[in-house]
Amino acid sequence: MKIYDLVVVGGGPAGIFAAIYAAKKNMSVAIIEKKNNIGKKILVAGSGKCNITHQGGINYFFNRYGDHGKFLKNALYNYKPENLIDFIESRGLKMQTLENGKIFPETMKSTDVLNLLINELKKLRVDIFTNSKVVSAEKESEIFKIKTDNQTFCGKNLLISTGGKSYPATGSEGDGYKLARMFGHGIEVPRPALTTVYVHDYPYADLSGISFRNVKIELYREDRKLKEHHGDVLLTHTNLSGPGIIDFSRYFMKGDTLYINFIGKELEVVSEELIEISAKNGKQNLKKFISGYNIPERFLKKLFKLLNIKEDTKLGEFSKSDRLLLINRLTRHEFIISRLGNFDEAMATAGGVSLKEVNQKTMESKLVQGLYFAGELLDIDGDTGGFNIQAACSMGVLAAKSLKLN
Structure with missing residues (x-):
């Protein structure tokens, strides 16, 4: 059975960017997604127009995540809004800033952003497994074993980035909380935010x-x-x-x-x-x-x-x-x-994996070596206007850059 350097559970913004930047380090990467395609959250962002980030300095961003902005300090400094914009524009899709400070692709189409990311994943030879719901995960002899409803994956590192409970139609139904608990992590009660x-x-x-x-x-x-x-x-x-x-x-x-x-x-x-x-x-x-x-x-x-x-x-x-x-x-x-x-109406989820048990400098679990978290699964949520996607991407990149091979 193939042992990946990194297995990513959840193909949203955090998981996609973690996979891309891990693959750039010549790591073998697999993304496991329970829906029929990755990036469902990207498609609904900005009412289908993909408000991917926001203008403003880093300090301005820290104040847009309620009481938890400090947790993102390392992630946002490591991968700033301008880094995300450069990533997309350098691959041929121009971005624009609207009067309210929200940043969108010039085409105003979420599909253009997602297709760009999928092409990047293919170019980097990231394996993508869709229609695969993870039912359990454990670590045995330094290797993570992730069981889906149809097969088992093995990885030296595991990133859980399944999102919260908002927009359940995109696949965010709280599955990641169950996985986090399997590794001993506590969960702050999830509740609708941005609603x-x-x-x-x-x-x-x-x-x-x-x-x-x-x-x-x-x-x-x-x-x-x-x-x-x-x-x-x-x-x-x-x-x-x-x-x-x-x-x-x-x-x-x-x-x-x-x-x-x-x-x-x-x-x-x-x-x-x-x-x-x-x-x-x-x-x-x-x-x-x-x-x-x-x-x-x-x-x-x-x-x-x-x-x-x-x-x-x-x-x-x-x-x-x-x-x-x-x-x-x-x-x-x-x-x-x-x-x-309710969660069908909310744009984000408050609550989630306790920040006390995650290293904000690396996004690695403080309880299990090689286990990482990123995105809305964590107990952090941003304001409307692109702040949540930026945070997810920044956390995913930080996790990828922090990965260690045993």
Whole structure:
């Protein structure tokens, strides 16, 4: 039976880049993928357009992975966004940066990126085994034995890069957690990340498509403020969405309270401004005054209706109780989370293989020599915008460069 220098379980971005860079070291490499083709996650990235990374310096990247950005320090310094871009462009596919900082291939086709990577794997003679689900893995006499539902593979090193549980249709169904446990690794409870949020008594179903730019979002749990975030918020037919909500969602739990400031000024400031204008021009129309805070008209009309406030009310006739009620909804709108979008809706997975048991300088297990982890399988998740694919590729390359042959 052939003994590979490296066996990779999981043909996503992390596994593909690990395989490529290991093969560049003249190592024999096999990728085992349970789906009918590798790279399924790449195909769905950026809604099929492949948002592969993001512009910005390394320090900017560290702040885009929640509380775990420091773990990626070595991986990202070793394989920076510009290295990933150069890799792709040097093989004939130009990249472009859009206004929001996201980086895509100029063709805006994920298939072009995947085909480029598959061609590279073929050129480097990496063996790819698809439709092969790994059912068990163990290490015997310095050799890893990986059993699939149809054959057994042997390797001097093993990389597990099966992804988390988001986008299960791509093959990420949590299989890697079982394999990690077979080697004694602990798993932080996986949960949906980069997902929309459902709230109790959501009142804005008829305002789908209205968005607010760079608003303040506060997260409270049991009446205690946990975190604060700024970002764009989108109202949909059923829930709260937009980058500001999605990126922040890694910290959310059912029952938490979100307070959203839709206008960028605090309650006290707006209240003082309203009182001041009322004193000067009490006949001014309430709607005209509030519209000065650049609030979408449909949203403002909805608020007036919900609060039973007449929009043509004169400022001088606006009661204190109604004033506080309206301003509170604009500056500190309360939403109580009923649930998060499930793994079918989530773009990433929070939780996973404990980072305490993985060497961040090499991606090697601290428990089993020759065992490596990379990608979303680990307890790390990035913001939207290409940060997760960049992290996966960087971790895969670092693992490959750290490989040792017994």
